[in-house]
Amino acid sequence: MKNKITKNNLITYGIVLAFYIIVEILMMTGALSSHMKGLLVPMTYYAIIAVALNLCVGILGELSIGHCGFMCIGAFTSAFFSRATENSIPTVPRFIIAFIIGIAFAALFGFLIGIPVLRLKGDYLAIVTLAFGEIIKNVINSFYIGIDGKGLHFSMKDSMSLGMEADGDIIVNGAMGITGTPHNANFTIGVVVLLISLFVVQNLVNSRDGRAIMAIRDNYIAAEATGINITGYKMMAFTISAAIAGAAGVLFSHNITTLTASSQYFGYNASIMILVYVVLGGIGNIRGSVIAACVLYLLPELLRGLNTYRMLIYSIVLIVMMIVNWSPKIIEWRKRTFGRVSFRRAKEVA
Amino acid sequence: MALLDVNNLSISFGGLRAVDNFNISIEKGELYGLIGPNGAGKTTVFNLLTGVYKPNEGIIRLDGEDITRKSTIEINHAGIARTFQNIRLFKNMSVIDNVKVGLSEHFKYSALEGILHLGRFSKVEKEMDAEAMRLLKVFDLDAERDTLAANLPYGKQRKLEIARAMATGPKLLLLDEPAAGMNPNETKELMDTIALVRREFDMTILLIEHDMKLVSGICEKLTVLNFGRVLCQGETKEVLANPEVITAYLGE
Numbered sequence: 001m002k003n004k005i006t007k008n009n010l011i012t013y014g015i016v017l018a019f020y021i022i023v024e025i026l027m028m029t030g031a032l033s034s035h036m037k038g039l040l041v042p043m044t045y046y047a048i049i050a051v052a053l054n055l056c057v058g059i060l061g062e063l064s065i066g067h068c069g070f071m072c073i074g075a076f077t078s079a080f081f082s083r084a085t086e087n088s089i090p091t092v093p094r095f096i097i098a099f100i101i102g103i104a105f106a107a108l109f110g111f112l113i114g115i116p117v118l119r120l121k122g123d124y125l126a127i128v129t130l131a132f133g134e135i136i137k138n139v140i141n142s143f144y145i146g147i148d149g150k151g152l153h154f155s156m157k158d159s160m161s162l163g164m165e166a167d168g169d170i171i172v173n174g175a176m177g178i179t180g181t182p183h184n185a186n187f188t189i190g191v192v193v194l195l196i197s198l199f200v201v202q203n204l205v206n207s208r209d210g211r212a213i214m215a216i217r218d219n220y221i222a223a224e225a226t227g228i229n230i231t232g233y234k235m236m237a238f239t240i241s242a243a244i245a246g247a248a249g250v251l252f253s254h255n256i257t258t259l260t261a262s263s264q265y266f267g268y269n270a271s272i273m274i275l276v277y278v279v280l281g282g283i284g285n286i287r288g289s290v291i292a293a294c295v296l297y298l299l300p301e302l303l304r305g306l307n308t309y310r311m312l313i314y315s316i317v318l319i320v321m322m323i324v325n326w327s328p329k330i331i332e333w334r335k336r337t338f339g340r341v342s343f344r345r346a347k348e349v350a
Numbered sequence: 351m352a353l354l355d356v357n358n359l360s361i362s363f364g365g366l367r368a369v370d371n372f373n374i375s376i377e378k379g380e381l382y383g384l385i386g387p388n389g390a391g392k393t394t395v396f397n398l399l400t401g402v403y404k405p406n407e408g409i410i411r412l413d414g415e416d417i418t419r420k421s422t423i424e425i426n427h428a429g430i431a432r433t434f435q436n437i438r439l440f441k442n443m444s445v446i447d448n449v450k451v452g453l454s455e456h457f458k459y460s461a462l463e464g465i466l467h468l469g470r471f472s473k474v475e476k477e478m479d480a481e482a483m484r485l486l487k488v489f490d491l492d493a494e495r496d497t498l499a500a501n502l503p504y505g506k507q508r509k510l511e512i513a514r515a516m517a518t519g520p521k522l523l524l525l526d527e528p529a530a531g532m533n534p535n536e537t538k539e540l541m542d543t544i545a546l547v548r549r550e551f552d553m554t555i556l557l558i559e560h561d562m563k564l565v566s567g568i569c570e571k572l573t574v575l576n577f578g579r580v581l582c583q584g585e586t587k588e589v590l591a592n593p594e595v596i597t598a599y600l601g602e
Contacts, residue, residue, distance in 0.1 A: 200465055207464030207471070208454050208478075215440045215451040222438035225400060227426035227455050227518050236461060284442075 009202045012287040013195060019294075020191045035301075037187075041255045043297050044190025045071075045248040050277040050293035051197045051286055052244035057275070058284030059205060060237040061217030062118070063126040065271050066133025070106040070242040072266040074249025076140055076172070078102030079181040079259050083171045084147055086182060095184040099193075099250050106246020109136075110239045118234040121220065125238075133271055140261040145172040177260035178253070185254040193251060194290070197244045201286055204240065213237045280321040292321065351414060353378045353554050354522055359398060359408030368394045370578045372408070374556075376522070376571075381548060382556045383569030383586070387599050390575040392558045393435060396524055399556075400432055401425040413521060427455060429521035433511045435530060435558075441500035445491055448499050448510055449482040452517025457481070482517070488550055489513045489543065505536040509543055516551060523547065525557035529564050537561055541568055562600070566590060574599060 023040065026032050049071055056064045078098040085094055109132075117128045144155040148168030155161045159170050172178055204210045212233045215223040224230055253259045263269065274293075281292030299317060303310040324330055352375040359372040369391045376382045384392050397403045399410060401422040410418045417428050431452075440448050457478045463469040486492040489509045494502060499510060508528060515523055528544070529537045541564055547553050559565050565572065565586070572589040574581040576598045582589050589595055 203465050203467050207461075207467070208450075208457070208459065208474075209461050209464050211443070211447050211451050212454055214443055214447075218440035218442050219438045222434065222440065222514075223451070224422045225426060225432050225434075225438075226452050226514060227423055228451065229423055 005206050008287075009198075009206075012198055012202065012290070015287065016191060016195060016198070016290065020187075023187065039298060039301050040187040041185050041190050041251060043294050044187065044194050045251040045255075046274070046277065046297045047290045047293040048190075048194050048197050048251070049245050049248040049274050050281065050289040051194070051201055052241045052248065053274050054278045054281070054284065054286055054289040055201050055204075055244070056238060056241040057278055058282075058286075058289075059201075059210070059217065060213055060234060060241070062234065062238065063123060064129040064238075064241070065126050065268070065275060066129035066131070067241075067245050067274055068266045068271040069129065069133035069136045070110060070245035071249035071252060072133075072136055072140065072261055073109050074102035074106040074246030075253035075259060075266075076178065076249075076261070077105040078250040079178045079253035080145070080171055082181055082184070082254065083178055091182070091184060095254070098184075098254070099247060102250035102253075103243045103246045106249065107239050107243035110242025110245075111235065113242075114235045114238045118238060119231050130268065130271075133266065133268060137261045137263065137266050140172075140177075141175045143172050144170070144174050146170040175260065177258055179258045181253055181256070181259060183254060183257075185251045190251055193247055197247065198286065198290070200240065200244070204237075205286070209233065209236060276318070280318060280325060282325050288325065296321075352376055353380075353413055354399075354556070355411040356399070357409045357411075359395070359405050359410065361394065361398060361403055361405050368578050369398065369405075372575075372578075372580060374573055374580075374583075376554060376556060378554055379548075379552060380554055381544070381568055381570050382554075383565045383572045384556060384558045384575065385560070385565060385572060385599065386575035386581070391578040392575055393526060394578075395575070396432060396526055396558065399425075399524065400430055426518055426520075429519075430524060431515035431518045431520035431522075432524035433508070433515055433526060433528060435526045437504075437507050437511055439499040439507055439511060439514070441498070443499060444496050445499055445502065445510055446479070446482050446486065446495040448514050449485055449517045450478050452514040453478050453481055456519055485513050485517055488546065505532065505539060508532075508540060512543065512547065516547065516553075521554065523553050523555045525555060525559075527558050527560065529559055529561040537564055540564070544568060562590075 027037065049067060053064065053067045056062055056067070078101050081101045082094060082098045113128060113132055117125050142156050144159050144162055146153045146162045146164045146168050148165040150165065153162040153164055159173055162170065164170065212228045215226065215228055216230055216233055220230055277293040277296055278289050280296065281288030300310060300314050303313055306313065354374065354376040356372060356374045359369060360367065361369050372395060384395065386392055394403065398405050401420055401424070404419055408418070409416060412428055412430060415428060417425050420428065440451060457474050459470040459474045463471045483492055483495065486495060489512065491506060491510060491513060494506065499507065502510060529540055532540060544555065545568065548555065569586050571584065572586050573583045574589060574595050581598055582592045582595050590600070
């Protein structure tokens with residue numbers, strides 16, 4: 001079993017690496033259009049946040065429908081840092097610190113939300129995260145922060161009330177967001193962060209803490225009677241999930257010129273879209289989340305040529321994926337087929 | 351001194367006194383039965399002992415330690431493990447992982463070591479695997495170690511639940527209607543399993559049961575509950591011969 005698990009994890013890393021190499025080769029030979037290249041980084045951060053959400057929904061068994069809120073926190077805190085220190089810290093250390101800041105703030109918010117909510121049993125987390133996702137967007141939209149010779153200026157009214165000196169620089173400009181964040185993210189960094197997220201989640205699942213988390217998912221009454229600290233483990237899983245979503249946010253903000261807390265990227269619909277990736281990739285199936293996120297993110301973009309039929313085809317794909325992943329008959333068939341494949345391989349080795 | 355000492359335990363739900371002035375004293379190594387008609391308050395007693403409900407009055411001592419108002423988790427760490435009337439396994443986890451969840455209080459490494467798979471991780475996991483396999487072998491479940499718990503047949507699910515409870519290293523094991531839903535053959539096997547647990551682990555057991563064959567076959571002492579009150583208490587033979595018990599529970 002141990003070896004089987006390790007092998008399974010390695011297959012996941014292998015799929016990501018193989019995909020990365022293929023894309024790199026395509027880029028070098030110039031086979032990718034600039035439109036396609038522009039889709040690569042978003043694809044990695046959506047895959048990362050899908051992994052994060054799967055940890056929350058599939059492994060911990062708590063529904064979160066505001067995960068884009070954590071992505072939003074990671075995006076804004078890291079972008080703020082990068083913009084503020086753009087001229088004082090060299091790129092590489094600055095980007096690394098930006099990652100640490102984005103992850104830490106998203107984790108902090110996950111932790112704070114978890115304190116009251118994760119003590120409760122039931123669907124309260126879904127309600128609270130839904131509200132959190134909407135609130136954080138509106139709060140950030142009313143922030144005005146600037147830096148000048150005297151230091152930081154903060155207002156929640158408008159940019160004029162910051163009272164900046166002439167040399168001042170307005171970093172967060174209310175609903176206009178943060179403009180001019182350095183474009184440090186690229187496909188390679190995205191894939192590296194995705195691999196790290198996969199490493200963290202898959203290793204967690206196969207550790208003592210991961211087993212406790214899944215035990216809570218399967219039966220919290222029995223878990224409690226077995227001496228498992230329910231609230232502690234729920235907090236741990238949810239905080240890690242929020243932290244990974246924050247990492248996705250750092251990639252997001254360092255790949256876009258104007259970062260605004262808009263509904264399009266951080267709203268309810270965006271969070272539901274991530275949930276769709278997770279559900280169709282298979283709840284609790286980490287590898288499935290990555291594949292589903294990539295396919296379902298790329299598909300509508302690639303279908304832009306077929307404008308009229310775009311959403312029709314997209315919805316058909318959703319239905320097909322649902323059947324393939326959830327129909328018991330198909331799952332049985334898949335097991336039979338794949339079972340045979342691995343059996344043959346085992347024979348060859350012998 | 352008795353291993354489990356319960357004095358004047360009472361709890362009310364609204365106007366209903368579900369358990370009233372309950373006393374029990376279980377010596378180390380005993381196999382004790384708790385019987386009574388439906389609704390007599392047997393499971394409520396279990397829930398009081400494991401901290402699911404907090405009693406209105408009374409005191410519970412385990413090995414001299416007062417555990418009356420502790421949480422379920424603390425009580426488990428203090429040394430009481432239980433199984434449930436309707437089996438509660440971690441269904442989507444493998445058989446061995448179910449047992450390893452039970453072991454996690456005794457085999458520790460930090461969360462960081464768990465995430466990075468570094469440091470004590472490999473060593474402790476190996477020890478855990480060995481200990482889990484030892485337990486599974488006792489319960490004859492070692493062949494199913496990688497099966498999902500949900501896919502086990504009913505009798506083996508019961509065994510796994512007991513194995514998981516034993517993994518937490520308890521001083522006292524509570525079994526809530528272990529023979530519920532079993533055919534006579536499975537019940538016979540269960541009796542062997544319970545005898546095995548006593549022999550292998552020198553375990554003190556308190557069980558709730560309706561199956562009189564099982565109760566009279568293996569329990570040394572009995573307490574009969576009726577309407578939340580203790581009706582009769584003592585050696586199994588004497589209790590089952592008591593006319594009051596026969597009228598209230600067994601029938602002529």
